[in-house]
Amino acid sequence: MKKINLQNDIKNNENTQKTIIPIIYSYKEKRDKLLNEEQKEKFCEELRKIKEKSINNIVKLKKETIKNLSNQGINVIEAQTVKDAINIIKKIIGKEKTIIKSKSNTITEINLENALKNKKIIETDLGDFIIQLFKEKGIHPVLPSFHLTPKEISKKIKEKFNININPNPKEIVCFVRNILREKIFNAKIGITGANVISSDGSIFILENEGNISLISRIPEKHIILTSFDKIVETREEALKIIRASSIFGTGQDYPVYVNIISGPSKTADIENEIISGAQGAKEVYLILLDNKRTTILNSKFKELLYCINCGACLNFCPVYHQIFSRYGAKYFPGAKGVISSFFKESEKDAFNNGAFFCTTCQQCKENCPMKINLSDLIRDLRKELVKQQIEPSSITEMIDNVKKFGNPFGKIDTNKKPDKLYCC
Secondary structure (H helix, E strand, O other): OOOOOHHHOOOOOHHHHHHHHHHHHHHHHHHHHHHHHHHHHHHHHHHHHHHHHHOOHHHHHHHHHHHHHHOOEEEEEEEEOOHHHHHHHHHHOOOOEEEOOOHHHHHHOOOOOHHHOOEHHHHHOOHHHHHHHOOOOOOOOOOOOOOOOOHHHHHHHHHHHOOOOOOOHHHHHHHHHHHHHHHHOOOOOOEOOOOOOOOOOOOEEEEEHHHHHHHOOOOOOOEEEEEEHEEEEEOHHHHHHHHHHHHHHHHHHOOOOEEOOOOOOOOOOOOOOOEEOOOOEEEEEEEEEOOOOOOOOOOOOOOHHHOOOOOOHHHHHHHHHHHHHEEEEEEEEEHHHHHHHHHOOOOHHHOOOOOOOOOOOOOHHHOOOOOHHHHHHHHHHHHHHOOOOOOHHHHHHEEEEEEEHHOOOOOOOOOOOOOOOOOO
8 A cells, every 4th residue: 555645745835824724714704794604504405405406317417408408509428438538629629739728627637738738728717827837736626826925926927938027916917818818819729617507408607707708709619528417407506506606616696707608609690590600609519527427426425426616625624724735636625536536546546645634524514515524425435445455554553452452552651652642
């Protein structure tokens, strides 16, 4: 078994904590102003029912989704594996060299940038753009670069572009806007994720920056990569999920933009004949990725599919506060990422990603809009790993000591502390 290294990926963990913790608590204050405790519980209960109903009927809803979106001119393609999704995207892209994309956990899941090494992939979300400059991994699914200070960012811009930018958020945003808009308006391929899909025929993507609005309209081809667990029954339910993603993701009552896509751009202004490809995308592709989600659906971990990827589970997680993205999988930090990696990677990967890091304090459940009991799911995961003799060496040491000495610490000399202290 690979030895776990608790050293954080972030170079200066102490400075990272000083940067992040105030941001997290300010988010909580904003969220509490929108919903008091009674309103929060009522909203969460409603959201939970929507997702429970959707996931329990997901096979039927997926068929309806594919039928309705296909009838509206969207090319819907199912991808069973990461390899399938990559091959589909490569075929759609063809010979085009430049791809613009938005932030998406599903895109991160398939490691698209690595798969398209021969293409130029341009990140259009500010946080992902900054992460790309630093050649780092995002620290949070919603706020990937919030551990970096304006001073660090302006210094990196100087290194990369030889331009002096004051360490001021407004000036940094202005600089990135000017660079990205030129690239966006010249691109022919845009790739985004999706936040939710309604089986009655619409795809919903929320944003604040406006980059997704441009990506979904300016390029000739818009590729949407997402997963079937994003499907709910109606547009009305989808909009409730959108609001929840905003409130629990950033502490906003509603996002600045909600893109509702029901087909490629169309016009009927000439003799009432419907022509696709007016001013928006000429072609829209929806790729529904499985990647072991059906296996999760048919397991005791089904509740994991209720997740809306808002990142609220991380914000008050004591383990995440200490080691950040070292806890979780490459495509999602924290307990969700750990459990997902059990299915999508391997048992040993789930162990190395932190299956035994969780304190089971339930702060994740307390802050989750879907009330997903990640602590209980982590306990179930640990049981599965222990069955396969995949566990921290400290556990077997404690058991051996109990059998031999009647206590978990081993031989204890009078008036002397044990060599090792275990938490049991």
